[in-house]
Amino acid sequence: MDWQDTTVRTIKFGRLRKVKVNERTVFKVTLTAFNVPAVYHRLVCQLIAEERHGIQHNSHESRRRQMYARQVLAAFAEEIESQRHGESIPPTSFRSHILTPILQRQLRAVHDAYLPSIHAAILRKGEASLTISRVTEIYLRDDPTSAYFIPHYRRHLLYVPEPRWHLGVVVNPSRLGDPDFYNAVRQHHEQILMAIKEEKKKGKEEPTIYDPNGMPLLRKAEVRAIILEGLEDYFAQELSAVVLHPTLRIAIPSTDHSPCRII
Numbered sequence: 001m002d003w004q005d006t007t008v009r010t011i012k013f014g015r016l017r018k019v020k021v022n023e024r025t026v027f028k029v030t031l032t033a034f035n036v037p038a039v040y041h042r043l044v045c046q047l048i049a050e051e052r053h054g055i056q057h058n059s060h061e062s063r064r065r066q067m068y069a070r071q072v073l074a075a076f077a078e079e080i081e082s083q084r085h086g087e088s089i090p091p092t093s094f095r096s097h098i099l100t101p102i103l104q105r106q107l108r109a110v111h112d113a114y115l116p117s118i119h120a121a122i123l124r125k126g127e128a129s130l131t132i133s134r135v136t137e138i139y140l141r142d143d144p145t146s147a148y149f150i151p152h153y154r155r156h157l158l159y160v161p162e163p164r165w166h167l168g169v170v171v172n173p174s175r176l177g178d179p180d181f182y183n184a185v186r187q188h189h190e191q192i193l194m195a196i197k198e199e200k201k202k203g204k205e206e207p208t209i210y211d212p213n214g215m216p217l218l219r220k221a222e223v224r225a226i227i228l229e230g231l232e233d234y235f236a237q238e239l240s241a242v243v244l245h246p247t248l249r250i251a252i253p254s255t256d257h258s259p260c261r262i263i
């Protein structure tokens with residue numbers, strides 16, 4: 001997850017077209033390339049991975065996410081097609097009406113496809129219902145394509161399971177279609193949320209310590225998820241900040257049944 005504000009990457013989308021081959025009508029997929037800001041490319045790759053995973057993993061959640069991914073990708077393709085035939089704008093200035101709301105939610109660690117969680121997360125404390133000003137603030141105040149928000153996206157991978165699952169697939173492509181890894185990420189997600197809930201219930205007894213990116217140090221449940229999902233290299237900076245404050249001792253069970261590691 002590394003880009004500059006001027007970084008663009010190429011995506012391709014295909015359309016079925018009728019063509020004549022030896023006097024026979026056949027269908028052929030034709031690909032069209034389109035350059036988009038890098039953060040959109042990352043999200044499209046995540047959605048494609050979710051769509052492919054649902055083919056191999058027959059579970060309610062994986063199939064539900066598969067259908068969601070298909071619908072979003074289809075809508076995004078239509079948006080790009082209309083953009084290609086409309087007013088020409090530089091790729092760095094392109095902002096998607098379809099994908100930007102999802103990025104705004106990821107930027108705030110909000111699950112992107114559950115209406116109750118979205119509503120609860122963006123509802124201002126003390127208000128009974130959403131207001132236009134609040135929704136405008138959430139979706140239009142910040143530009144989620146800015147490289148400034150990379151540290152926020154990185155940290156919030158720990159609070160939204162789908163992009164973290166996709167990161168695990170990027171690290172190890174054999175995990176695509178693996179139900180054990182898919183379910184483990186969601187189990188770790190529940191453990192992280194439970195740790196946050198318990199922390200709020202007990203209240204903070206010590207001052208918060210921040211890492212070089214201005215983020216609070218990782219919780220035990222977060223470190224555990226990173227280790228068990230094999231994401232140590234990606235989160236090396238965040239883990240090193242925890243090591244610099246050795247007040248955190250965590251037993252990490254090994255997958256090969258060898259003795260636990262203590263970090």
